[in-house]
Every structure is written in structure tokens, then in C-alpha cells.
Amino acid sequence: MSAVPTPAEALVSVDNIHTYYGKSHILHGVTLHIGAGEVVGLLGRNGVGKSTTLKTIMGLARPSQGEVRLAGRAITGLPAHKLARLGVGYVPEDRRIFRFLTVMENLRTGLDRHGVTSVRKQELLDKVFTYFPVLAERRQQPGGTLSGGEQQMLAIARAMMLEPRIILLDEPTEGLMPRMVSQIGQIIGALHRDGVAILLVEQNVPLTLEASERIYIMEKGLVRHHCTASDINVNDAAIRQYLGV
């Protein structure tokens, strides 16, 4: 593993986590760190444990060993709804929008929280409708009637309603047409400028390298390689070795 700078004060630290699904040992001691406001890419072939890593951070899979910390606080084993309230947003691989809720109701699932004033709610809505004007047009439409790209936008917008400090983005460009892919890239950039940290799991290597500052590459439930995105842009041996592209 090459020596790369990791943020001294990590927002999220994952230390040596082991996660099982039933008897299947999926994560074999994953360690990674994401700094505040940093975009970090997590690459690897299918089935190496990238999505399980996100689920473990989000509290949707319970690690049998290891620790996850958010801003120094141990969050291992906390239920997902508490993590969401602590500022961890999650955009899953298959979007999982609430198909029978309207766009507005989908957004309200994250917006209607204790302690959020109506002025703040309106500001958050204005912000996502500026990022995703199409959602404003379709706000009364059931989520299930949106196109794949629009559903992806809704999934990201819905996570933004939580005012997250970090968003765990799982393959946001999967199955999208090229125009949508570049739009998702722009949104990641905009979130980064807003100071939101992102852990990006992707199969789209060029997009990941362009959007991320650092890259982790996983193989067989372990992080095998860690470097800056610019390192890989200069020397792509690791990409060829672990991803075969």
C-alpha cells in the first residue's frame, strides 16, 4: 500500500471491520478514513465488499469486529436512523426511492425532523430544486413514475435533506445514459464545494478518478491499495492489477 496523506482529523474512520452475512465472511478487516469535506473513491470488482462497507458504516450491517467512528465518536452498532440524524446520508446502489410516495413526500422523509424550522426546510428544498430543477417540476409525481436518472437525482436529493456531513454514494451512475452520468459528476462536485464529504463506490473509474481526492481499492473483502487520485492518473498499474481495466 503506498504512503498517502490521510486527514489527521478523520470525519469517518473505519478500523479493521469484519462483517458477515450469515456464515459468509464478507469484510476481512477493512480500514479506511474520510476527512471532512473530502471525496474518497472506493473501487473494486463486483462482490469484493464495497457495498457491504457502506452498509456497515451506515449501520445496516453489523460488524462482528472492528470499529466505526464519526467525528471521533464510536458509532459501531448504532441503528441506521440514529446515524442518519447524526449526519450520515446514504444513497444505495439500486436507489430505493419510495415508489408510491410523491417526490415531495420522498424529500419529506428526511426533511421533517425535530428541530428543523420551516425557514430552514424551505432553504433546503430551494437548494435541491436548484441542483435538480426537474424534481421541482415533478414534485407531486409518484417516485416510481420517474425515469432512472430522475430517480437517482431524487435519491441524492433525499439524502441531502438530512443536511449530511457525509454521503455514502453507492454506484450512482449505474445504468444511466452518458448525459446523466456527467450530471451526477457535476452534483458530486457541487456537494464537495458545499463541504459535504463523500465516500463514492463506483464501477465508472474515470468518473471516480475525476471526482475523488483519494482512492481505496478493495479485493476479497480487504483494502489492497490506497493512493491519491493523481497517483493513479500518473501510474495506473493498480487499476490494471485489481480492476482489470
Added chain:
Amino acid sequence: MAAVLEILSTIPYDQILIQTVNGIVTGMILALVASGLTLIFGIMDVVNFAHGELFMLGAYVGVIVLAATGSFWLALVGATLVVALLGAALQIVTLRPLLGRDPLTTILATFGISLVLQNYALWQFGPVARKIGEPFTGQFTLFYLDYPWYRIVIALLSAAIIGALWLFLKFGTWGIWIRATTQDRVMAQAMGIPVPRVLTGVFAIGAGMAAASGVLFGPLVGVNHVMGVDWVLKAFIVVVVGGMGNLAGSIAAAIFISLLEAYASLWVSPAQAVIVSFVVLILTLLFRPTGLFVPTPK
């Protein structure tokens, strides 16, 4: 032509109209019981075998509050709140620990709760039926019958309670949380929705609705420890025919089955007319197992 006119002249239109009113009244009560049941199933995936006992307990709490205050309306509100709280406590103690386990465990747990509640009621109140007095004693003339206004009030109140539930589910924050939890429990949690509390709340709402129907129906029948058994059986039929977990379907099925039974009792005894609901159930399971009132998947 003459034969057709002769057949038409033999149809008892007055009886059909009376039975239509009866069917709608019974259907609305059944819809109230079934909507609690379908809400609990749709959101929690729990087949609540104790629903009939919550209905029965509601009626008993109604009897107690009515005896203490003399007000039927206080009895209705009091029984709803008390049984809703009891429902919340039962869910926390017995069903929450079973979350994510084999559905059979929740079936056994609710069946156990039903036995305990039924025998508690027998021990506490005895086998003799109690009576809840009607809040209105007025009647109006429907053809040759003096029809009690109270039956019409029951139908309207049931409709109002179901309407309030719909508004709550449609527009309230908790309503949106409940619907989101129904669709995707994992993602609801990831959006910060406190799913365990939502599930407890849903069970409490279902229990409260069962209790309200018990008090509303109390004046029409005696209140006893097994009064919930028949109703919950019918409510299960309604929930299956309407489409498991489908609130609108359950309401439509409750009215549909009650009307069919009411019409059937024009020709056969009411006890035999019950067969109609089982026939509808069997036909539904054979030909449209997802429910009669669920849109065909495209």
C-alpha cells in the same frame, strides 16, 4: 315480456333496500376492524391474531368508562386511548423482540396474546354478557321497519374514523413515515425514520381502531369475552379478499362481503348467509390470490 314483468314484480325491492342499509352499516364496522388489521399487516408484516381480543377489550373498557362517567362518547374515546396504549405496550414487550425473525413466531405470539386476553376477560368480567347503552334511542321508518338511528350513526362514525386515518396517513409527518416504512423499512431507517417507534405507533393505532369498533358495536350485541372471535375471522376474510395490507381494498371488501351476506339472508337464514363470505374467500384465493380490489400488475 309478460314473464319478465312477472319476475320483476316478485323482487322484494323494500327488503333489498333494507338489506342494503344493513349491509353498509355492518360493512363499515367490519371495515374499521379490518383497516386496523390490514394496517398492522401491511406495515409490520404481522398477522395479528389478537385483533379480535383488542376489539373485545375495547368494548369492556367502554363498559367500565360508561358506568363511571355515564357518557358514551367518553367511553368511546377512553377505550380507544386505553387499548391503543395497551397495544403499544404489547408490541414493545412481545413483537419488537421478534423483529426480523420467522413470521411464524409473530403468529404464535399474537395467538398467545389472544388466549391470555380472552381468558383475562373471562376471569375479570365473567361469562355473562354486559350491555353498552345506545347513545341515541331514536328510530325512523324504513318501509315497514322502525330502523334505529344509532345504526346509521355507527356507519357515519366508522367512515369518519377511517377518513381521519386516511388524512393522517396522507398528510401527516408520521403518516409519511408509516407509508415509507411500509414500502422499504431499511431505506426508511437510512432516512432517519425511527422505524421501531413507527411500528409501535402503527400497532397502537390498529389496536385503538379495534377498540373503537368494539365500543361502537357494543350496543348492538352483548359484550362478552368471545365477541371478538367472529369479527376477527370476518376481518381476516376481508383483508385477504381486499388484498393483504391494502387499506382501500379492505374497506371495499368489507362493504362488498357485508352486502352479499345481507342480500343472501333474504333467502336463507343469517347463519347460512355467512357461507357467502367463505365462498368469496375461496374464489378469491383460487382466481385472484393477490386480492379482488388490487389493480392487476402491468
